[in-house]
Amino acid sequence: GAGVSQSPSNKVTEKGKDVELRCDPISGHTALYWYRQRLGQGLEFLIYFQGNSAPDKSGLPSDRFSAERTGESVSTLTIQRTQQEDSAVYLCASSRAQGYGYTFGSGTRLTVV
Amino acid sequence: TQLLEQSPQFLSIQEGENLTVYCNSSSVFSSLQWYRQEPGEGPVLLVTVVTGGEVKKLKRLTFQFGDARKDSSLHITAAQPGDTGLYLCAGYNDMRFGAGTRLTVKP
Numbered sequence: 001g002a003g004v005s006q007s008p009s010n011k012v013t014e015k016g017k018d019v020e021l022r023c024d025p026i027s028g029h030t031a032l033y034w035y036r037q038r039l040g041q042g043l044e045f046l047i048y049f050q051g052n053s054a055p056d057k058s059g060l061p062s063d064r065f066s067a068e069r070t071g072e073s074v075s076t077l078t079i080q081r082t083q084q085e086d087s088a089v090y091l092c093a094s095s096r097a098q099g100y101g102y103t104f105g106s107g108t109r110l111t112v113v
Numbered sequence: 114t115q116l117l118e119q120s121p122q123f124l125s126i127q128e129g130e131n132l133t134v135y136c137n138s139s140s141v142f143s144s145l146q147w148y149r150q151e152p153g154e155g156p157v158l159l160v161t162v163v164t165g166g167e168v169k170k171l172k173r174l175t176f177q178f179g180d181a182r183k184d185s186s187l188h189i190t191a192a193q194p195g196d197t198g199l200y201l202c203a204g205y206n207d208m209r210f211g212a213g214t215r216l217t218v219k220p
Contacts, residue, residue, distance in 0.1 A: 104155025
């Protein structure tokens with residue numbers, strides 16, 4: 001596609017429920033990144049995928065967070081047993097390869113009530 | 114991981130004023146990127162600086178990469194309300210961003 005697409009754009013969920021966020025990167029972009037942005041804050045790195053290599057999960061805050069990516073296509077970020085502190089905007093970005101400029105999606109705004 | 118420090122954290126100015134924001138690190142970068150994020154949107158790449166001492170201009174925005182490639186600055190001339198946003202820097206090969214400078218330009 002022309003840009004990075006994220007869905008849903010907004011998600012309200014009850015505490016304790018699982019949520020799944022989706023990211024469609026730009027076609028041909030081998031690198032894909034997930035970030036979390038709390039209100040008024042900067043970007044917090046979560047996870048990085050590069051082609052078929054093992055992902056860099058060093059930014060995941062707890063084992064309730066996981067992500068998958070099939071090849072160089074769609075990625076899903078799953079948060080299990082959501083907590084109120086998980087409320088944030090989750091941003092996905094892709095790039096031609098690590099080190100090149102990122103193209104970001106508009107994010108998924110997650111609210112845990 | 115290369116830690117990037119951005120300053121100031123917040124900046125509020127009147128339309129027409131000039132300003133400079135900074136991105137500093139104790140580590141050397143092979144290149145550095147600047148992004149601007151507007152409310153409700155993802156960050157958008159403004160520029161990549163590669164060579165120590167390099168200066169790049171994008172209309173009223175001037176980006177400079179330090180000679181030692183450890184720091185960078187962004188200067189905005191005659192700021193406009195449309196420049197309002199969060200300015201972020203990111204180093205090459207590092208997935209982590211600075212905390213950003215939140216700029217507000219008042220009409």
